[in-house]
Every structure is written in structure tokens, then in C-alpha cells.
Amino acid sequence: MGTKICKENLQQIIKSVPMLSASASRLLQLTSNSDHQLLDVVNLVKTDANLTARVLKIVNSAAFGLINEITSIDRAISYLGERIVISIAIGDCAGKLFEKELSGYEAAGGDLWKHDLRTAIAAREIVVQTELEVSPDLAFTAGLLHDIGKSLISDYLQGTVPEAIELISSQDSLDYLEAEEKIIGVDHTLAGFELAQAWQLPEELAEVILYHHQPGNASEEFRLLVYAVHLGDNIAMLGGFGTGSDSMQYRLDPKYTDYITLSPKTLANVMLTVDMEFEKLEESLNNLGRETT
Amino acid sequence: MGQVILGVGDYGASKTPGDEVKTFALGSCVSVILLDPKTRTVGMAHIALPDSSINKVKAAEKPGYFADTAIPALLHEMTKFGCHKKGKGMVVKLCGGANVMDTNDTFQIGKRNALAIKKILWAYGMGAVAEDLGKNFSRTVSISVESGQVMLSSPGRPNWQL
Ligand SMILES: [Fe+2]
Ligand SMILES: [Fe+2]
Numbered sequence A: 001m002g003t004k005i006c007k008e009n010l011q012q013i014i015k016s017v018p019m020l021s022a023s024a025s026r027l028l029q030l031t032s033n034s035d036h037q038l039l040d041v042v043n044l045v046k047t048d049a050n051l052t053a054r055v056l057k058i059v060n061s062a063a064f065g066l067i068n069e070i071t072s073i074d075r076a077i078s079y080l081g082e083r084i085v086i087s088i089a090i091g092d093c094a095g096k097l098f099e100k101e102l103s104g105y106e107a108a109g110g111d112l113w114k115h116d117l118r119t120a121i122a123a124r125e126i127v128v129q130t131e132l133e134v135s136p137d138l139a140f141t142a143g144l145l146h147d148i149g150k151s152l153i154s155d156y157l158q159g160t161v162p163e164a165i166e167l168i169s170s171q172d173s174l175d176y177l178e179a180e181e182k183i184i185g186v187d188h189t190l191a192g193f194e195l196a197q198a199w200q201l202p203e204e205l206a207e208v209i210l211y212h213h214q215p216g217n218a219s220e221e222f223r224l225l226v227y228a229v230h231l232g233d234n235i236a237m238l239g240g241f242g243t244g245s246d247s248m249q250y251r252l253d254p255k256y257t258d259y260i261t262l263s264p265k266t267l268a269n270v271m272l273t274v275d276m277e278f279e280k281l282e283e284s285l286n287n288l289g290r291e292t293t
Numbered sequence B: 001m002g003q004v005i006l007g008v009g010d011y012g013a014s015k016t017p018g019d020e021v022k023t024f025a026l027g028s029c030v031s032v033i034l035l036d037p038k039t040r041t042v043g044m045a046h047i048a049l050p051d052s053s054i055n056k057v058k059a060a061e062k063p064g065y066f067a068d069t070a071i072p073a074l075l076h077e078m079t080k081f082g083c084h085k086k087g088k089g090m091v092v093k094l095c096g097g098a099n100v101m102d103t104n105d106t107f108q109i110g111k112r113n114a115l116a117i118k119k120i121l122w123a124y125g126m127g128a129v130a131e132d133l134g135k136n137f138s139r140t141v142s143i144s145v146e147s148g149q150v151m152l153s154s155p156g157r158p159n160w161q162l
Helices: A007-016 A022-032 A038-046 A049-059 A073-080 A082-099 A111-129 A136-145 A149-157 A161-169 A176-184 A188-198 A203-211 A220-238 A254-258 A264-284 B056-061 B067-079 B109-123
Strands: B003-006 B011-014 B020-026 B030-036 B041-047 B091-096 B128-133 B139-144 B150-154 B157-161
Touching (some): A007 A149, A038 A049, A038 A082, A049 A073, A049 A082, A082 A136, A082 A264, A111 A220, A111 A264, A136 A203, A136 A220, A149 A188, A161 A176, A220 A254, A264 B109, B003 B041, B011 B067, B020 B041, B030 B067, B030 B109, B030 B139, B067 B109, B091 B109, B091 B139
Parallel strands (some): B091 B128
Antiparallel strands (some): B011 B041, B020 B139, B139 B150
């Protein structure tokens, strides 16, 4: 039996989790704006000495196998790309949330981060390979953040896995989201949305967090982005990287076809790219969430 | 007790009693299990996609990733354990190939994987004696080399045997 979460509890939980640093928060604001330049990102990162050091450390880590050390932050950022810089910035402040063991979903520590990273890569690939009118890097960031609510409610879901699975197989609940709501009163999209408010995330990211399982409910201006993450999420789960008990216990919104044209062959290509990119990125970002020394 | 852990696109075999051949969290991927009673060898491939034509480079590097390259690669691997090169006498089991709920045709990757695998096995004159395919949950599979027993698990469900 899970413990019910009421509105006040949820605010309590949010108060206890890490806040975004000022630079991470400004980075998310900046990069969700479609007419920003990479130079703006560089200038912003330069204002944060810790972040600058982390970016340089990662670009020079063994994962990238560079022969010559990169010492300038400008070069490091143009080499890594915006999405990796954002991953580092988010990971630096909120790594604990992503690395947390989700015992309420029977998922190990790090599973959420892997699922989010794969969703991010897949959402970006969907945008690129189907030529959607969405920023590929924004789709990536949105994918990274979409399930953050799970780490807020997981503790309250402890011991509820068989009950949730049963609710869905008996069709009392439509999907795992409804089961969460039935058992503890709050689902992971709503919990994540509350955190998005506390973190003052840009509206489009907050909508992705709230509607990634019901993309049709997103406001029209952000719907394409939400659909891209919705598909990315499903691709991550099908690829064997869910977060434990809720994997594939959600519904694909077949209306995505009104927005995205995806052939089985393109989907296969996206899945293959996710596997290949994931290996590279996971290695380079593997110290996310660990204390920086 | 040793474990042979196979990731996505891996294949492998063992005939060491006490060993366990294992793969975690199959989603739409399909695990092909080959049991050879004659040599008491257990082989498995963790297949992600049906057709290698989409990326020949990847197929050369990781043949276990695609149905059409994985099965020949696994059979070849098993010849090192004294098994018949065309799988004569082997027992075949299949599991995985899951879907999300309300899937459409495009997202039936699991189904396409299973179909491609069955077609290739058929060409070798092989067919599965047991299968646990489809539905909407992830499966972790482990096979005991000693007994040949295939066990499946998924969060929130009691373990079951295939
Ligand atoms: Fe979700
Ligand atoms: Fe997700």
C-alpha cells in the first residue's frame, strides 16, 4: 500500500530536492528560445566557473579520446554541442534526482538517468530524421527532463508494484499513470510539473513533463515537441530501458501520425542511432550526479 | 557459478555446468535460445531489429543486433562447443518482442523481430517448441546450462518458466 500524497506533501517534497543553479536555469531559458546562438551559450557558461571547469573536464575525458587537450571553453562547447552542455549543467545540480534508486518502481539507481538519456536521444533523432519544425536540442533537453517526477513520488510508491500491475491488467486503470494516481493520489507527470514550476522551467519544458503521456492535451504551439518526446519515451522503453515496473505500461497516442510521419524503416534507424549514441554519451557523462572533486 | 550476460545485440553460448546465460529487460527485442541436448550447450542471442540492410557497418561489427545476421553468428559460435553447424537436433525457444499499449503497425517492432527470426529459423529447418512473445511488459531471461531450464521475470509478476 502506498502512502497518499496530498498537495502540501508534494510541496514539502519539492522543498527537499535540489534547486537548479542560476546558470542552469538561465541556460534552459536561453536554449528554449528558438533564435539563440551558440555564442550566447558560451557567454553564459563563462559566468559560472564550476560549470566551465566541468565542461572542460568532460571534453578532455577519455570518452572523447581527443589527442590534444582542449583548454578553451569556446572550443569545448562547440565540440560538445549545446545538448551535452545542458546535460552537464542539469546533472551538476540535479544529478541526485536522476541517479536515485526508484524503489517504488523496482528500478535500480541510475535507471532513470539512462531512460531519460535514451528518451532525449530518441526525441532528438525523431526531430532530425523526420525533419520536424522543432529545435533538435530542445527535444533532447525535454527528453532528459520528462520523467523527473518519478524521483519525487517513488518513495511513496514502495511496495505498490504488484497492485499497479494488477490495476492495469484488470483494466481498472488505463495505464501506469492512472495507477499511480489511484494508489498515491498524484502521478509522476503532475509531480514533475510542480517541480517544473518550482524550478521556473520554460513553459514548453513544463508542458512536456505534464503531457508526455497525453501529448494531444498539450497546447498547440508546443504539441510537436511533446509528440516528439512521447515517441522518444516509447522508443526508450521498447529498447529495454524503462524505469522498472512501468516500462511499456503506457499507451501510444496513435494521433501522433497527424504530426509526425514515421516509417518502420526510419523508426528502425532511430532505434539503432539511440543504441549507438547512448553508448558514447553514457560513457562521457558517467560521472553525472557524483560529487565533483 | 559463472554468468554469461548478454547485452543488446550480443550473442553467446556456454556448456559449463553451473553457468547461467542471462539477458536483462527485453522490450521489443527478442531473445533466441538454442539448447543442444547432444552437447549440452546453451546459446542465446539478444536481437534488436529484423533486418541488417539498414546498416551494414553495424551488422559487421555486431551481427547479434539483427535477426538475419544473429542466427548464423550464434550457430557458428555454437560449433565451437561441438554443435551441429546448421542447428540439427537443437531445441529452440523464443521470448520478448513486447509492445507498448495501443501500438500501431509502425511500432510493432517486436512482432517484426519475431517474424523475421521465425523465417530464418525455418530456412534452417528449425522451429520454436516454446515461445513467450508480445504483450506489454519487459522480460529478463536466464537459462541454467545444467538443466536447460529457461526462467523469465518481470517487475511485479511472479517468475515463470518457458
Ligand atoms: Fe513518464
Ligand atoms: Fe519516460
